[in-house]
Amino acid sequence: MALxxxxxxxxxxxxxxxxxxxxKRVKRYRDQGDDVIVVVxxxxxxTNRLTDxxxxxxxxxxxxxxxxxxxxxxxxxxxxxSMALVKQxxxxxxxxxTQVKILTxxxxxxxxIVDIDAHxxxxxxxxxxxxxxxxxxxxxxxxxxxTLGRGGSDTTAVALAVALKADECQIYTxxxxxxxxxxxxxxxxxxIPSLALEEMLEMxxxxxxxLQIRAVEFxxxxxxxxxxxxxxxxxxxxxxxxxxxxxxVMEKVMVRGVAFSRDEAQxxxxxxxxxxxxxxxxxxxxxxxxxxxxxIVQNIGSDGTTDFTFTVHRNDYPQATQILEQVCxxxxxxxxxxxxxxxxxxxxxxxxxxxxxxxxxxxxxxADQDIxxxxxxTSEIKISIVIDEVHLxxxxxxxxxxxxxxxxLSEV
Numbered sequence: 001m002a003l004x005x006x007x008x009x010x011x012x013x014x015x016x017x018x019x020x021x022x023x024k025r026v027k028r029y030r031d032q033g034d035d036v037i038v039v040v041x042x043x044x045x046x047t048n049r050l051t052d053x054x055x056x057x058x059x060x061x062x063x064x065x066x067x068x069x070x071x072x073x074x075x076x077x078x079x080x081x082s083m084a085l086v087k088q089x090x091x092x093x094x095x096x097x098t099q100v101k102i103l104t105x106x107x108x109x110x111x112x113i114v115d116i117d118a119h120x121x122x123x124x125x126x127x128x129x130x131x132x133x134x135x136x137x138x139x140x141x142x143x144x145x146x147t148l149g150r151g152g153s154d155t156t157a158v159a160l161a162v163a164l165k166a167d168e169c170q171i172y173t174x175x176x177x178x179x180x181x182x183x184x185x186x187x188x189x190x191x192i193p194s195l196a197l198e199e200m201l202e203m204x205x206x207x208x209x210x211l212q213i214r215a216v217e218f219x220x221x222x223x224x225x226x227x228x229x230x231x232x233x234x235x236x237x238x239x240x241x242x243x244x245x246x247x248x249v250m251e252k253v254m255v256r257g258v259a260f261s262r263d264e265a266q267x268x269x270x271x272x273x274x275x276x277x278x279x280x281x282x283x284x285x286x287x288x289x290x291x292x293x294x295x296i297v298q299n300i301g302s303d304g305t306t307d308f309t310f311t312v313h314r315n316d317y318p319q320a321t322q323i324l325e326q327v328c329x330x331x332x333x334x335x336x337x338x339x340x341x342x343x344x345x346x347x348x349x350x351x352x353x354x355x356x357x358x359x360x361x362x363x364x365x366x367a368d369q370d371i372x373x374x375x376x377x378t379s380e381i382k383i384s385i386v387i388d389e390v391h392l393x394x395x396x397x398x399x400x401x402x403x404x405x406x407x408x409l410s411e412v
Contacts, residue, residue: 002167003125004029007039007135007157011174012231013077014044022172022231023084026130030090035125037164039135039157040081042073047150063108067137067147070109071097074134074153082132092130095120097137097145102156104138104146107290111138111146112214113155116163133160151212158218158226169224171211172231177241178203178210180405181258185396188406191239192256196246196350197223199256202382206346207261211243219243246350254358255403256349258396262389264294264344265317266374267310267324271334274306281331282308285323291316295344295377295386305334309375311386314340342374343392346384347399353380365402371395 006026013019022038029036042050050069054061078094085092100120104111124131135153138146148155154171161169178200179189197220204213210228219226226243233239272278279298286293291312299307312320321338328336352358362383366373371394375386387395400406 001033001035003035003037003164004168004170005037005039005157005161005164005166006170006172007153008041008172008231009153009174010041010044010046012172013040013081016080018231019077019080020084023081023088023090025231025234026081026085027088027090030130036130037121037125037160037166038081038130038132039153039160040074040077040132041135041153043077046073046076064144067108067111068145070147071134071137071145074136078132078134082130085130085132090130091128092132093124094132094134096134097156098139098143100133102138102159104140104148106140106142106144106146109147110149110290111140113138113148113159116159118160118163121160121164148214151215154212154215155218158215158224161224162218162222166224168227169219170227170229171215172229173210174230174232175210175228176230176233176239177228178208178243178257180256181396181400182209182260185260185393186258186400186406189400190405192241193239194242194244195256197226197243198246198381199348199350200226200243202346202348202379203257203259206259206348206382206384207263207344208257208259216243254349254351254355255347255399255405256351257347257405258399258403259346259348260392260396261344262392263314264311264342264386264389265314265320266339266342266386267312267317267320267336268307268338269309269324269328269331269333269336270307271305272308272331274301274304278306278331279308282324282327283310285327286310286312286320289319289323291320291323295375295384297375311342311344311375341389342386343389344384344386345392345395345399346382347403348382350381352382359383361402362399365398366395369394369398371398 082092082094103115135156183189201216204216229240294311296310371391373385377384
């Protein structure tokens with residue numbers, strides 16, 4: 001008997017028929033003797049509907065009240081799924097993030113999980129009940145409802161799996177696993193049967209939408225295996241992707257996949273003093289506003305000044321621009337500028353550790369297509385570049401072909 005945490009996304013629970021289908025799948029696991037905890041998202045389109053209602057009232061209103069509204073979407077799904085399971089003679093009980101209790105900090109709309117009290121869940125499992133938990137939400141020390149941000153249900157699922165020492169965390173979506181890149185951009189993208197948690201962490205952080213970055217961070221930190229499956233395929237031999245420890249991945253190919261992000265914006269401050277601590281003076285106000293910085297480049301100055309460039313999520317660009325303009329005045333910089341027509345493209349693979357010349361091969365392939373590179377960032381298993389957004393799809397196809405990812409990988 002295993003303890004399994006399953007998460008179902010919005011398309012998987014889009015309507016009553018889909019919720020009933022999920023209940024049948026969950027019941028099958030329960031009938032074979034497994035303990036099952038289910039984390040659910042809001043029904044497809046529901047979060048957008050709630051956001052629209054908020055905007056109609058006051059889009060600049062209380063962040064606390066926005067989270068109260070948005071948390072209701074998952075609560076509807078969890079109760080309906082619990083009812084569907086009971087209807088199928090499978091004992092079940094639903095819990096909100098507050099009832100669990102999933103303790104978070106008080107950063108509304110971007111809350112981070114601090115602790116999980118698993119007592120209620122463990123009691124329900126001992127009573128042979130399937131436990132359904134509302135994803136995407138928690139509660140702070142003051143008893144205020146918080147939300148974890150878009151895709152937060154993935155984080156809820158992995159965090160619960162870690163807290164309860166589950167055997168596996170299964171993420172059910174509308175796709176049957178992870179691919180070498182987005183099949184909507186490269187039709188020849190190959191299904192990946194298994195990859196390392198570190199590879200998935202890099203791919204998620206560089207723009208892959210299959211798993212939320214914070215969920216993968218949890219899994220990587222605590223070595224929790226994740227399996228990505230399609231909730232629309234009930235076949236016994238259905239495809240899936242197992243994200244696990246590097247030593248458990250059978251093939252360590254040089255480049256595993258190409259990830260990309262269109263949601264990038266670039267900010268530059270020109271002519272600042274080239275002195276120790278200048279980066280802190282620029283980035284501290286950005287960090288204080290809870291804005292995440294991605295890539296950073298600081299040029300070497302020749303006249304006692306330097307230029308500093310960094311990227312943020314495009315949604316944060318307006319606020320980051322206002323902050324940087326004030327920093328510009330405080331530092332007597334010559335100017336600050338921005339660019340919202342950029343994109344990030346990354347190649348990822350644990351095999352890059354043992355292969356020289358990957359960067360050269362990447363840059364040459366892009367140069368042959370007349371694609372200019374604005375920024376570069378590297379790690380042991382990743383190379384990321386910033387380019388003009390207009391070249392994003394061409395760059396993705398070029399790199400996918402250059403590293404022969406269309407050949408596919410052997411199934412495990």
